[in-house]
Amino acid sequence: MAFQIIEGCVSCWACEPLCPSGAIVAATPHFQIDAKQCTECEGDFAEPQCASICPVEGVILDGLGVPVNPPGSLTGIPPERMAAAMAEIQAR
Amino acid sequence: MALKVLSQEEGVSVGGCVASGCGSSADRLAHLPEAIRAKVNNHPCFSEDAHHHYARMHVAVAPACNIQCHYCNRKYDCSNESRPGVVSEVLTPDQAVKKVMAVAAAIPQMTVLGIAGPGDPLANPARTLETFRQLSEKAPDIKLCVSTNGLALPSVVDELCQHNIEHVTITINCVDPDVGAKIYPWIFWNNRRIKGRRAAEILIEQQQKGLEMLVARGVLVKVNSVLIPGVNDEHLQEVSRVVKAKGAFLHNVMPLIAESGHGTFYGIMGQRGPTTEELQSLQDSCAGDMAMMRHCRQCRADAVGMLGEDRGHEFTLDKIEHLDIDYAEAMTRRAEVHAAIEANRAAQHQRTGEVFVSLASLKRKVPAKPESRPVLMAVATTGGGVINQHFGHAREFLIYEAAGLDVRFIGVRKVDLYCSGDATCGDAETALQKTLRALDGCEVVLCSKIGYEPWGQLEAAGIAPNGEHALEPIEEAIAAVYRELAESGRLEQPGVEQQRMSA
Numbered sequence: 001m002a003f004q005i006i007e008g009c010v011s012c013w014a015c016e017p018l019c020p021s022g023a024i025v026a027a028t029p030h031f032q033i034d035a036k037q038c039t040e041c042e043g044d045f046a047e048p049q050c051a052s053i054c055p056v057e058g059v060i061l062d063g064l065g066v067p068v069n070p071p072g073s074l075t076g077i078p079p080e081r082m083a084a085a086m087a088e089i090q091a092r
Numbered sequence: 093m094a095l096k097v098l099s100q101e102e103g104v105s106v107g108g109c110v111a112s113g114c115g116s117s118a119d120r121l122a123h124l125p126e127a128i129r130a131k132v133n134n135h136p137c138f139s140e141d142a143h144h145h146y147a148r149m150h151v152a153v154a155p156a157c158n159i160q161c162h163y164c165n166r167k168y169d170c171s172n173e174s175r176p177g178v179v180s181e182v183l184t185p186d187q188a189v190k191k192v193m194a195v196a197a198a199i200p201q202m203t204v205l206g207i208a209g210p211g212d213p214l215a216n217p218a219r220t221l222e223t224f225r226q227l228s229e230k231a232p233d234i235k236l237c238v239s240t241n242g243l244a245l246p247s248v249v250d251e252l253c254q255h256n257i258e259h260v261t262i263t264i265n266c267v268d269p270d271v272g273a274k275i276y277p278w279i280f281w282n283n284r285r286i287k288g289r290r291a292a293e294i295l296i297e298q299q300q301k302g303l304e305m306l307v308a309r310g311v312l313v314k315v316n317s318v319l320i321p322g323v324n325d326e327h328l329q330e331v332s333r334v335v336k337a338k339g340a341f342l343h344n345v346m347p348l349i350a351e352s353g354h355g356t357f358y359g360i361m362g363q364r365g366p367t368t369e370e371l372q373s374l375q376d377s378c379a380g381d382m383a384m385m386r387h388c389r390q391c392r393a394d395a396v397g398m399l400g401e402d403r404g405h406e407f408t409l410d411k412i413e414h415l416d417i418d419y420a421e422a423m424t425r426r427a428e429v430h431a432a433i434e435a436n437r438a439a440q441h442q443r444t445g446e447v448f449v450s451l452a453s454l455k456r457k458v459p460a461k462p463e464s465r466p467v468l469m470a471v472a473t474t475g476g477g478v479i480n481q482h483f484g485h486a487r488e489f490l491i492y493e494a495a496g497l498d499v500r501f502i503g504v505r506k507v508d509l510y511c512s513g514d515a516t517c518g519d520a521e522t523a524l525q526k527t528l529r530a531l532d533g534c535e536v537v538l539c540s541k542i543g544y545e546p547w548g549q550l551e552a553a554g555i556a557p558n559g560e561h562a563l564e565p566i567e568e569a570i571a572a573v574y575r576e577l578a579e580s581g582r583l584e585q586p587g588v589e590q591q592r593m594s595a
Contacts, residue, residue: 012155
């Protein structure tokens, strides 16, 4: 099984030096994970490193194609609370 | 310069900066030991006076970041925007060293090299430290500094000190995790992503620890804070007190930049930035506790040149690749240029000092008279500490407040706020309208020359254009104009602000 980086990646480099398998490639238009090398960090870390530092929601998929960081997981605001949070912030 | 330093302790002035700004010899930094003042004397970001004369550059070798700030978008490649975290090309340490030497040879007044991103320099320790290592060897006449969010600071403090880093800037937006949770959604710590209040708690802990470790090692620490209305505005006074107590020597409160087009969380969510009044008022209230920096231009992580200017496009990789730089020769020329700048500064301070002593001592002799009302004046300058820019060419203005006792530097206002993009940005304001908006609240604008049309519009807006002090030292000219206003009875009439409030 291997992780995958998809469109939306901003090529910020944060994941690249963390990968214990050297599986991340600084490709264009965005970074890629070499599926042959990715181990999903098993045996090295409790949590997959690339997905733990990636700043963009939805751009890293796990072996089943599911986003590791789904919408709302990084902003801390789930989609259903978005409108309320926005109103609160705009009242500042 | 013989001007007495005003300070809160003496109960004289409300403001923090006094004549000659935040950084020159006889100002808010005067309480510092001579050794420290010598360290900042030619550092444009640590000394307000130095920024008129010396240039800086940033090299973008540090792309990765270990935290998320709500005011930052990690997609940093934009050539039109000028704000922290934005760069055009990420460099390897070797490329960065080459670029620094090319700039040092071409712009001899460049005294400072900083690594400021576009991510967090200390989250890229190998790249950052390698750049410093090479530079401390190859370009010993350049001051090296670094700015960081502080998370990784304690772990690299000792290595930083090995590379002769004398200046470090830590961005500290809060000392309370409840406030921090509204600014930082997560951090990457010990190989895990940590969210919410706990993330802010760890970040604050590491920032404070890093600050203490740097101070203990004799490194000068400046603290940057982003003023976010409704989030940390009231809290920043506490931040100022805490960091001063721990030995930070300068506090730089910057306005939040939040526009939806920047793609930041705050921009998208509609969080507003502070008004110039809110920013100034907070800076003034923190000033009682510590020296405040007010000349920050919030520059890009690859900026090159004097503060407020960016000559990065002259030194792109393709342009410097084939250069062969004789650094020994460049160093000789740099030393000559620095000596000339210092001679010029000394001459200016002497002249300025005389003017202020007479003005201030006059005032002290008549304490019974109520203090005459302060006046904001804007100055167009390209550097050198003198009024030397055509009104129409000014992309920013230095704002000073003249009052009975002193002239103090208040801050910088940019005409094209943060973006110099084209018409597609949707901003249909003319250049003159933008300038008038930037000058809001000012009663005088001093420049070397000014055209007929803007002259009329400025007057209509209640701002007196003044081109009579071209090439004169800024503060001396402002004091002279203030005296003219006083003598003509203009100070007995309400200023623009008061008129507006009573209207």
